[in-house]
Amino acid sequence: xxxxxATRRSALALAQCRAFVARxxxxxxxxxxxxxxxxxxxxxxxxxxxxxxxGKGLFVKEIEEALLSNRADIAVHSIKDVPGVLPDGLLIACxxxxxxxxxxxxxxxxxxxxGLPKGAKVGTSSLRRMVNLHAARPDLSILPMRxxxxxxxxxxxxxxxxxIVLARAGLVRLGLENRATAILPPExxxxxxxxxxxxxxxxxxxxxxxxLLAALHDEPTSRCVAAERGVLIALEGDxxxxxxxxxxxxxxxxxxxxxxxAFVSDPDGKNVRRAEETVPWPASDEAxxxxxxxxxxxxxx
Ligand SMILES: NCc1[nH]cc(CCC(=O)O)c1CC(=O)O
Numbered sequence: 398x399x400x401x402x403a404t405r406r407s408a409l410a411l412a413q414c415r416a417f418v419a420r421x422x423x424x425x426x427x428x429x430x431x432x433x434x435x436x437x438x439x440x441x442x443x444x445x446x447x448x449x450x451x452g453k454g455l456f457v458k459e460i461e462e463a464l465l466s467n468r469a470d471i472a473v474h475s476i477k478d479v480p481g482v483l484p485d486g487l488l489i490a491c492x493x494x495x496x497x498x499x500x501x502x503x504x505x506x507x508x509x510x511x512g513l514p515k516g517a518k519v520g521t522s523s524l525r526r527m528v529n530l531h532a533a534r535p536d537l538s539i540l541p542m543r544x545x546x547x548x549x550x551x552x553x554x555x556x557x558x559x560x561i562v563l564a565r566a567g568l569v570r571l572g573l574e575n576r577a578t579a580i581l582p583p584e585x586x587x588x589x590x591x592x593x594x595x596x597x598x599x600x601x602x603x604x605x606x607x608x609l610l611a612a613l614h615d616e617p618t619s620r621c622v623a624a625e626r627g628v629l630i631a632l633e634g635d636x637x638x639x640x641x642x643x644x645x646x647x648x649x650x651x652x653x654x655x656x657x658x659a660f661v662s663d664p665d666g667k668n669v670r671r672a673e674e675t676v677p678w679p680a681s682d683e684a685x686x687x688x689x690x691x692x693x694x695x696x697x698x
Contacts, residue, residue: 627689
């Protein structure tokens with residue numbers, strides 16, 4: 398059987414989709430895998446913060462069009478880039494085991510957040526990261542910075558910034574995790590919905606492909622991400638709303654539970670509302686999403 402996978406052309410997109418399809422090939426050695434590269438709106442607009450461009454799913458729209466028109470059969474996304482509600486006819490059929498969900502600081506000169514001098518320039522265009530940084534270090538100067546991971550590392554090296562904040566998962570997948578100089582724990586930088594996890598999207602009516610993908614699905618990751626995406630859906634988040642949500646599986650003795658932390662704030666980063674709750678491990682992704690929806694609604698109220 399032949400399977401075509403759609404991917405963006407950034408170094409991270411290529412690295413993570415090729416690593417995923419290599420695992421898929423190990424699980425199903427007879428599969429013939431074909432790569433279809435797609436340029437998305439998010440890739441084309443590199444000069445403005447996405448929060449200004451507006452709209453949802455700027456890194457996935459053209460890829461979803463390739464799936465719906467049968468030019469591709471699967472898409473490997475960073476699930477953090479995928480809006481809460483998918484187009485009719487598509488679904489996330491597989492969520493593989495999560496990579497590290499945490500943010501990191503890349504700061505060759507000063508190392509850690511505490512080590513940064515007053516007024517140091519930190520580059521990020523993520524509203525969520527701005528809220529996190531501002532809460533921990535209101536004295537820092539946070540400046541917009543866009544571009545792929547490689548572009549951002551280059552801008553840091555060129556001296557425009559003293560530090561940048563990135564997802565550890567992206568660096569790991571690029572083999573660049575040694576660039577991180579400090580890990581920012583969730584207490585300092587609550588991760589984005591789905592950060593560190595992939596989501597493999599396909600046509601809902603493509604039963605063959607769904608069955609192939611099932612081999613690489615990770616239920617614990619899927620439950621946590623479903624809860625986080627519940628928060629996203631309840632808040633109808635677009636790129637203009639700072640939202641964070643992080644679910645974790647917690648085992649204590651015989652009991653397994655899901656611990657969810659989330660925040661939302663106004664677009665300007667003011668009025669941050671936080672929520673945190675632990676429930677018994679949900680029996681299904683739907684139950685996990687309902688939990689996230691409830692937390693999200695409590696934040697909206
Ligand atoms: N915003 C772009 C993006 N989308 C996914 C990742 C990293 C990988 C992941 O979170 O799974 C990144 C880069 C970053 O935030 O540093």
